[in-house]
Amino acid sequence: HFPIEGTPVDSPQQSRLEWHADSHSFLAEKPLLLNPEIDHPEQYLQFDTNGRIYPKDGLSTHQTKRAETTIQVFNQNRQPLVLARKAKIDFFLNNFKIQILNYLKNQEKGPLDHSIFKILFESAFTGLRQSAKPESDYSLLGLNMLDNFNAFFTDRISGEKNQQILTRAYEIFIKQSHFPIEGTPVDSPQQSRLE
Incomplete structure (x- = not known):
């Protein structure tokens, strides 16, 4: 299961338009992983001069949580x-x-x-x-x-x-x-x- 903050979609959507990652029903799940196909990682993530990756300063609480979750799940600071x-x-x-x-x-x-x-x-x-x-x-x-x-x-x-x-x-x-x-x-x- 992908980490989400909202309620998961638990049955197939009727419209094919809702099958896309950026559809209303999938976005309503409030996904916690950044999707490079629809999100812009450069708006969420920054690096320090030692090569570590962090959430960017000035993000909302939800955006920070998404950045942190992405970094953690993909072990980006290994x-x-x-x-x-x-x-x-x-x-x-x-x-x-x-x-x-x-x-x-x-x-x-x-x-x-x-x-x-x-x-x-x-x-x-x-x-x-x-x-x-x-x-x-x-x-x-x-x-x-x-x-x-x-x-x-x-x-x-x-x-x-x-x-x-x-x-x-x-x-x-x-x-x-x-x-x-x-x-x-x-x-x-x-x-x-x-x-």
Whole structure:
């Protein structure tokens, strides 16, 4: 049995329209598991920088219960998943640190223009953007890293100058629509969205 808060449907519905997961009769059961075909997990779940998954802040009591139940039933904080997510986060963080160092080395040679950001950071941001696509492993984490870039990366970089470099690179690649977040398919049903 799937965990629900309401009264279960105990007999077949007469109308085929009521056979869908988003039908009135099934939604009246108040399902406690997120269904990636009709729910948007990114609206319910968030990650910390260690790879653990939590209910998002600001949810209603029922939404929080759904997020918690989904995390618990699918054991989303089991060690192998947390470690794999942390490895993915650390991969991108280390990549950004390397590109910042490369930028600083190039800066020692003389004034730099806008194109140096493209040369140094394009691969890192392309990879990060790619990680948010539904067909990617841990795509919900990828989307969360893009949406919370400062918490995952900028705030974890030491030195104000280094943070400014990364912030500028982010503005060039994400905010100035070189790689817009908008349009990233997030409602495609994929198991990896919940991992």
